[in-house]
Amino acid sequence: MNVALWIITGALAVAFGTGGASQILLTKERYRALATSQHWVDDFSAGHIKAIGTIKLIGVTGLIVPPLVGIAPALSPIAACGLMLLMSGAATTRFRRSEWALMAGDIGYLLAFAFVAWGRFLLAPFPGM
Secondary structure (H helix, E strand, O other): OHHHHHHHHHHHHHHHHHHHHHHHHOOHHHHHHHOOOOHHHHHOOHHHHHHHHHHHHHHHHHHHHHHHHOOOOOHHHHHHHHHHHHHHHHHHHHHHOOOHHHHHHHHHHHHHHHHHHHHHHHHOOOOOO
16 A cells, blocks of 8 residues: 555656646746646736645645655645645636536545545554654
8 A cells, every 4th residue: 555655646746746836937828828728827816826836846845755754754644635625726716617627637636635645644654653
């Protein structure tokens, strides 16, 4: 179970790290042009988009770094819970915009973070938790 949780966590970290970095580094217009399914950016200012990207990168850091360095590994499932909250906000935005298929993807990410949190809290906690 530990290996499966690391694989899922790694895949989520790559996806959200890439997304967060692009939200921070690109302008709102460039981000919207590159990501054709990201119509939600029309509802937010450039500052909001950069803040969301920063939250994603902080969450990814919390998922990966504490267990790798062995300091406060309990932060990893807590970061997964925080990213679940982020994805619940994303799903709410998709719901408000009636983007049903894209909302299903957001719920899929939410469930993946829920699985990581559950797995790291109960199934295969890190040593020292």
